[in-house]
Amino acid sequence: xxxxxxxxxxxxxxxxxxxxxxxxxxxxxxxxxxxxxxxxxxxxxxxxxxxxxxxxxxxxxxxxxxxxxxxxxxxxxxxxxxxxxxxxxxxxxxxxxxxxxxxxxxxxxxxxxxxxxxxxxxxxxx
Numbered sequence: 001x002x003x004x005x006x007x008x009x010x011x012x013x014x015x016x017x018x019x020x021x022x023x024x025x026x027x028x029x030x031x032x033x034x035x036x037x038x039x040x041x042x043x044x045x046x047x048x049x050x051x052x053x054x055x056x057x058x059x060x061x062x063x064x065x066x067x068x069x070x071x072x073x074x075x076x077x078x079x080x081x082x083x084x085x086x087x088x089x090x091x092x093x094x095x096x097x098x099x100x101x102x103x104x105x106x107x108x109x110x111x112x113x114x115x116x117x118x119x120x121x122x123x124x125x126x
Contacts, residue, residue, distance in 0.1 A: 001026050002028075004036060006031060012030075014026075042064055045063060057111070061086075061089070066115075068113075073097070074107045092112045
């Protein structure tokens with residue numbers, strides 16, 4: 001797993017947690033996602049509070065394998081962001097989330113490349 005964090009203080013915290021927990025399968029990159037030079041190197045991109053779906057794909061879509069997926073945590077269902085997805089991308093599923101101790105609405109929006117018709121994904125509320 002690779003964690004990308006542009007804030008030095010947060011990246012140092014992640015490295016310390018990795019060290020203390022002995023998580024040898026974790027890599028922490030201190031920098032911006034745009035600067036990660038591994039096109040097609042990841043099966044999954046997870047984002048929270050980074051921007052619109054389109055912006056996240058502009059920043060990191062090139063990092064995904066052809067079958068890769070973006071998992072984006074959103075608050076209320078982002079209908080406008082979904083409608084504005086860049087060409088070649090589609091929402092494959094939307095999962096309502098229950099965050100303990102938080103009464104606000106949350107959703108996980110899963111986006112993948114639009115490579116033609118597929119069977120419906122379980123749990124999708126499209």
